[in-house]
Amino acid sequence: MDVLVGIGSPDESVAALERTARQAAATGDSVTVAIVGDHPAEARERLETESSSVADDAGIDVSIRHLDGDPGSQLVDVAEAEEFDELVIGGGSESPMGKITIGSTAEFVLLNAHTTVTLVR
Amino acid sequence: MSSDRRYPDEISGPFPTPPITFTDAEDRDIEIRPYDSTDHEYEALAEMYVEFDPSDRAQGIPPGKEPRIRTWLDGILADDCYNIIAWDGDTAAGHATLVPDAEGDNFELAIFVLQEYQQAGIGTNLMEALLGYGKSVGIAKVWLTVERWNHPAVSLYKKIGFETTGAENFELEMAIRIGEDAA
Numbered sequence: 594m595d596v597l598v599g600i601g602s603p604d605e606s607v608a609a610l611e612r613t614a615r616q617a618a619a620t621g622d623s624v625t626v627a628i629v630g631d632h633p634a635e636a637r638e639r640l641e642t643e644s645s646s647v648a649d650d651a652g653i654d655v656s657i658r659h660l661d662g663d664p665g666s667q668l669v670d671v672a673e674a675e676e677f678d679e680l681v682i683g684g685g686s687e688s689p690m691g692k693i694t695i696g697s698t699a700e701f702v703l704l705n706a707h708t709t710v711t712l713v714r
Numbered sequence: 715m716s717s718d719r720r721y722p723d724e725i726s727g728p729f730p731t732p733p734i735t736f737t738d739a740e741d742r743d744i745e746i747r748p749y750d751s752t753d754h755e756y757e758a759l760a761e762m763y764v765e766f767d768p769s770d771r772a773q774g775i776p777p778g779k780e781p782r783i784r785t786w787l788d789g790i791l792a793d794d795c796y797n798i799i800a801w802d803g804d805t806a807a808g809h810a811t812l813v814p815d816a817e818g819d820n821f822e823l824a825i826f827v828l829q830e831y832q833q834a835g836i837g838t839n840l841m842e843a844l845l846g847y848g849k850s851v852g853i854a855k856v857w858l859t860v861e862r863w864n865h866p867a868v869s870l871y872k873k874i875g876f877e878t879t880g881a882e883n884f885e886l887e888m889a890i891r892i893g894e895d896a897a
Contacts, residue, residue: 689813690822691786693774694859695884 594622597677597708599668601640602630602698606683609713610644613681614651624648626657627671629664629698665701672708684712719820719879721855721889726875729846729892732798738834742802746843749797755806756791759799760784762806767829772861773885776826794818796851798844800827800836807831810844812856819896820855821848841874845892854893859885 598613600606610626617624626644628637641657648655660667672680682702685695693714695703702710733747749755763776763783771778777786790811791797800808808827815822823844827837848856858876860867862884871888880887 687774688822688859689815690790690811690824691775691777692772692822692824692859692885697883700883 594620594678595625595676596622596679596681597625597627597668597672597675598681599627599629599664599698599702600644600683601628601632602664602696607640607643607647609681609683610647611651612713614647614653614655617653618651624653624655625677626655627668628657628659629667631661663701665698665705668698668702669706669708672706677708679711680706680708681711681713684714719857719887719889721820721857721879722875722877722891725891725893727845727849727892729842729849731846731850732843734839734843736835736839738831738836740831740834742807742831742834744807744836744839745801746798746839747801748847749791749799751791755799756787758804758806759791759809760787762809762828763787763826765828766826770826770829772864773859775824789813790824796821796844796847796853798840798847800831800840802831808836808840810840812844812848812853820857821853823856823858837870838874841870845874845890849892852893854895855889855891857887857889859887862886 596613598610600610613624628640637659644657660671668680682699685693685699687693733745735745738744760783764780766776768778777783790813794814796812798810799806808831810825812821812823825837825840868886876888876890878886879889
């Protein structure tokens with residue numbers, strides 16, 4: 594199975610990649626990491642390094658790419674255009690109170706993707 | 715969760731400072747008072763959340779299982795939070811809490827009323843007493859999120875003085891001002 598994982602905006606955390614990588618190590622899924630959001634160069638590099646080390650820890654190979662522009666629509670477009678089987682993103686963040694709030698990227702993806710979407714908590 | 719959240723210019727209130735007592739719409743004598751940090755009150759509150767109807771959960775709280783309820787309560791009953799409980803005798807019927815943002819100056823509000831005590835005026839009294847309590851300890855700005863489709867809650871918050879400050883996500887964000895900004 595071809596899996597696209599979005600990371601890089603507040604809700605689209607590396608946790609989503611960690612889970613996907615562990616699963617891929619067991620199933621042999623092919624994983625592509627999409628770094629979304631506007632980041633300064635050093636932040637982009639850090640996300641890239643972090644992604645590589647998560648993949649190494651899980652013992653899998655991943656391809657990493659950067660998607661410029663609106664995170665939600667970019668993820669949906671790429672997932673569809675390149676016929677990924679699954680799109681994985683972070684499942685929201687928690688307020689000080691512990692309330693789960695779904696960010697605008699996750700909301701856009703849920704409402705617009707024709708690809709199966711997994712939210713990782 | 716950003717610190718650039720917008721707050722109304724106008725100060726809402728005045729609100730009553732707890733303890734307050736009243737008779738609810740079902741003729742029950744209810745007392746609202748600040749949480750006193752005793753084991754007795756902690757356990758009564760834990761029991762309320764164990765009894766809580768899962769269909770009344772919102773945005774993941776209260777959590778469903780008792781160990782997670784206790785972990786969650788430990789967080790929101792910490793010393794930097796402000797909590798009040800509505801009592802029907804020894805039974806905790808409702809609870810409202812103010813939890814500080816990371817910056818520690820503005821507070822997130824949440825309120826819970828046990829199912830059998832709902833629609834009897836306890837929620838409105840809890841909200842007002844919590845804002846009165848917050849004002850009395852020097853809090854100026856309070857915010858919350860609510861599921862967009864939860865119309866009864868949204869209209870209660872509006873009636874009290876909350877204004878919608880963010881509506882771009884599933885959750886509506888609302889904020890109220892109860893005091894002047896610190897100089």
